[in-house]
Amino acid sequence: MRSISSYIKGILMSEYLSLALRIYVGCIFIYASLNKIPDPSVFAENIAAYRIIPYRGLHLVAIILPWIELICGFFLILGLRTRAAASIQGGLLFMFTFFVIINIFRDSPISCGCFDTVGEPISWKKVAINTIWLLMTIQIFLFDRIYFLTRGGFVFKKKVHNRQYIDRMRSPSFRRSSGIPALTRTRD
Amino acid sequence: MTEKREIATALADSTLSGELIRAPAKTMEETRLIVIPGDWFEPIMRKNSDMVDSVGKEVSLCLHKVGSTLECDADRQFAAPRLTWVDYLLIVGLGVVCALVFNRFNFKGIPIVPQSFLYEVVSFENPSTAFDKHKKGKTLFVDAMPYSFYEQEHITGAVSLPLAIFVFMYDMSIAHTDKSKEIIVYGRTISKRYDEEVASKLVARGHKNVKILKGSLDAWKKKNYPVEP
Numbered sequence: 192m193r194s195i196s197s198y199i200k201g202i203l204m205s206e207y208l209s210l211a212l213r214i215y216v217g218c219i220f221i222y223a224s225l226n227k228i229p230d231p232s233v234f235a236e237n238i239a240a241y242r243i244i245p246y247r248g249l250h251l252v253a254i255i256l257p258w259i260e261l262i263c264g265f266f267l268i269l270g271l272r273t274r275a276a277a278s279i280q281g282g283l284l285f286m287f288t289f290f291v292i293i294n295i296f297r298d299s300p301i302s303c304g305c306f307d308t309v310g311e312p313i314s315w316k317k318v319a320i321n322t323i324w325l326l327m328t329i330q331i332f333l334f335d336r337i338y339f340l341t342r343g344g345f346v347f348k349k350k351v352h353n354r355q356y357i358d359r360m361r362s363p364s365f366r367r368s369s370g371i372p373a374l375t376r377t378r379d
Numbered sequence: 380m381t382e383k384r385e386i387a388t389a390l391a392d393s394t395l396s397g398e399l400i401r402a403p404a405k406t407m408e409e410t411r412l413i414v415i416p417g418d419w420f421e422p423i424m425r426k427n428s429d430m431v432d433s434v435g436k437e438v439s440l441c442l443h444k445v446g447s448t449l450e451c452d453a454d455r456q457f458a459a460p461r462l463t464w465v466d467y468l469l470i471v472g473l474g475v476v477c478a479l480v481f482n483r484f485n486f487k488g489i490p491i492v493p494q495s496f497l498y499e500v501v502s503f504e505n506p507s508t509a510f511d512k513h514k515k516g517k518t519l520f521v522d523a524m525p526y527s528f529y530e531q532e533h534i535t536g537a538v539s540l541p542l543a544i545f546v547f548m549y550d551m552s553i554a555h556t557d558k559s560k561e562i563i564v565y566g567r568t569i570s571k572r573y574d575e576e577v578a579s580k581l582v583a584r585g586h587k588n589v590k591i592l593k594g595s596l597d598a599w600k601k602k603n604y605p606v607e608p
Contacts, residue, residue, distance in 0.1 A: 230487045236543065239571035240525060249570050250489050255480045259474035266470065275466030298526035 206336035212327045213277075213335065217267035218322065220260045223306050227257035237304030241290050243298075259283070270296060273335045281328035288321040493572075503593040509563050510604050519556065522579075523566030523573035524596075534565065534596065535605040542573055545580055558585045565592035565599070 202208060227234040235253035238244055244252050259279065266276035287305070291313045294301060303313050311317070424431055482488040504512075512518040513534070520537035522529045529539040538552050545547065553562075562581060568574035574591045581589045600606060 193441075228481065231482060231485075232487065232489050234421040235489060236525075236571075239568065242570050243499040243570040244570050246570055246572060247492060250493055251491055254476055254489065254491065257479070259471060262470055262474050262477070272469060274462045275470055278462075279467065279470055298531075300531050304595035345388070 203330065204334050206334055209335035210337050213267040213270070213273060213331050216277075216280060216324060216327050216331065219263040219266035220267075224257040224261035224264065226306055227253075228261065231257075234304070237302070240299070240301040240304070241294055242299070243290055243293065256283075264326070270337060271291050274332050277328045277335070279333040280327055284321050284325040284328060288318055288325065290338065291317055293323065390460050405475050406540065412516055502590055504563050504590040506550045506598045506604065509592050509599075510602070512561065512563070513604070517555065518563055520592075521553070521562055521564045521577060522596075523577035524568075525573075528566075532596070532606050532608070534599060535607045537565075540564075540577055542576055549580075549584070556586075559587050561588040561590065562586055563590050565591050565595045567595040568590075 192338055231250070231253045234257065235249055244312055260283065263276040263280050263283075266272050266316065267280070291303070294313055295318070299313070301313060303311055303317055305317075416578070443585070479491075482491075508517075509520075513520065516536075520534050521538045521540045522533045523540055523542060524533075525543065526539055526541050529537075529541070539549050540552065556562075562578075564574045564578045564581070566577070567575075574595065578589045578591055592600075596606070
């Protein structure tokens with residue numbers, strides 16, 4: 192009988208949970224971007240209130256950032272390049288959270304500007320929500336396996352050697368020559 | 380021979396993890412750990428071949444199980460899609476192209492680099508000179524920052540003229556002021572030059588003596604000049 196911790200671990204590492212989170216996070220980012228794309232000047236004002244992005248780059252960020260959010264959102268929902276999309280989303284969330292924390296310490300009287308022009312004031316609650324979304328993107332990055340149009344392949348170079356070794360061990364000719372019985376595969 | 384190969388293969392399987400494998404051991408009777416030199420080992424093995432066989436089988440089975448688990452884990456990991464810089468380039472590149480094209484044809488589009496309004500503004504004013512004028516009370520101080528920042532802190536007696544609602548606030552507060560009266564505008568951050576934009580709008584409305592406070596509110600506060608509330 193499986194313990195509760197292994198059951199929870201199984202759920203957290205599940206590719207089906209990744210699929211659900213992909214759709215959820217994707218929808219959030221698409222919704223957020225759709226409010227920013229039509230009027231970049233308003234979004235630029237919101238970013239300017241944070242007093243972090245330099246003056247010269249402010250407009251460029253205000254123009255490009257919502258589109259990257261939109262494309263990442265679509266990619267996550269459709270299952271295209273999900274690991275890259277999730278890591279970009281995660282990076283953006285980390286950046287937003289960092290900016291919010293800085294301005295909380297500065298005691299800035301600004302709104303978040305995350306979803307609409309007025310928005311809720313920045314607070315630790317916003318930081319907590321962003322952190323949860325960040326964890327969701329990490330889950331997607333690590334465990335997402337339901338995807339389309341991928342080239343397939345390996346994750347880390349180090350593990351390529353393991354894979355090659357296992358393939359060799361699996362090959363019937365090697366097993367026959369070595370007199371090794373077939374490996375029984377056990378999945379939990 | 381087969382058994383030996385099996386053990387060797389299983390040991391190789393176990394090394395896949397790259398970590399030391401530990402297992403609990405139990406003895407049936409009181410036992411003492413002794414160190415056997417290499418040349419003693421072979422005769423002992425020969426004498427106790429049955430025991431060696433059974434231990435070998437046990438170890439072999441155990442290691443095969445570890446190998447199978449590793450294999451499954453490896454399957455799980457290797458099924459992940461490959462992650463390369465091409466993916467990032469694709470997403471960011473697509474985003475940049477779409478953003479620039481859309482901004483070009485969007486009637487609410489903004490310039491990629493913020494425009495400078497300085498050419499319309501007369502000059503900058505040092506905080507110390509500005510403070511002298513503030514004391515005389517003949518100069519109008521205008522806070523160009525968003526209203527929430529004005530509410531939090533502003534130069535004593537300054538009027539709020541935020542950029543976002545400039546027309547409304549201008550009509551409310553200084554539309555009827557003498558056009559030749561000196562106005563000092565402040566409000567500049569690393570991200571936005573509110574002062575320049577408001578000053579240029581004031582100049583455009585016919586105010587002849589508009590200046591910008593050098594260093595904005597920070598420079599003013601550094602010299603301990605009066606702020607409120």
